[in-house]
Amino acid sequence: MIDRPAYLDQIRPFIGKNIIKVLVGARRSGKSTLLQLIANQLRAEGVPERNMLHLNFESDSCAGLTDAASLSVYVHDRVANADGKVRLFLDEIQEVDHWEKAVRSFMVDYDADIYLTGSNARMLSSDLATYITGRYVTIDVYPFSFAEFLDAYRTSAGDIDERAAFRRYVTQGGFPFLTDLSFNEQASEQYLNDLFATILFKDVVRHAGIRDADALERVIRYVLAEEGHLITLANIAAYMKSEHRKITSDTIAGYLNAAAKAFLIYRVPREDAIGKRTLKVNEKYYVVDQGLRQAIGLNNANAIDQVLEGIVCMELKRRGYDVQVGKVGDKEVDFIARKGGDVEYYQVTYLTGSQQTIDREFGAFAGLDDNWPKTVLSMDEFPQTRDGIRGENIIDWLLGR
Incomplete structure (x- = not known):
């Protein structure tokens, strides 16, 4: 089991408090493991086993718990002998019809410390609200950041050079189960291909009630092929x-909305960076993990600029930034990243080998007269800085150096 301290640090202030902790994200991104890590911490703090109940609603052991009534009865029977606060871990809760009624009753009826996970934001957000x-x-x-991937790879498969590890990360991505496969390339690709199908048909088709699954899959494949490019609904329709x-x-x-609710893709809107207004046409989409893109037959090495952009986008989201694409006159800034009151600007490219590329990437910030940090990320071994705009190696940036 791979420790994920960044997430535990987010959760820790709420452990034991009378507030529901909801972990959301793509299927197999590590939510269940986080529940186990929290339970392990509680055990280490002396919480008795009889006070903890862990249910995974995709397990056969929970096959009979399909609605709020059956779940309420089951939980009541299991926690009757609890001594003190009840700790409830309810994994993939969206599989239970009207689950929100049961969870609300647990908050009323018990001194409860409740943790939920879900793979569909549509159900969780509307029902919780x-x-x-x-x-x-x-x-x-x-899924794993590159820093987490590197630690997991070195733990599971032995030491590896950072650049070699990053090449694997570009093609295999960071879904945690790859550690169980020892990062075997063929097995990982088969697993990720099956995972893509599962997310598509179980978390998108079923929950959104989509009738034409083939049309959906074609649309999503097109969007993944065009990752990082500005696209419109008209482009897709054509x-x-x-x-x-x-x-x-x-x-x-x-x-697209249903796929985003299932955390398969992330929509990044376009913004006039000078006028500070969201533009209604042209936006970008990024897949949650680049390994899925490679597994469905899209060669990541042949689209390295797009893939690197996707990796940076998801890392910014991991770090808690709200992300937009920036329009600056007739130029484009890959990412405007905001957190709190702070702003950062990013350009992403594979290499800045030619003067033309250097001028394009650094010149994208022309017209932005504020003093917020501006960075060009690339795979350059010795990135340059120009006009106060910092050049940084992507691997160093991903590893927080």
């Missing part, structure tokens, strides 16, 4: 038409 307003905190969980599939822009928008 309706029934448990102001009594929950959400923690976003992502592509589908070329595939002899007529589909409306409203339907496409519904597909």
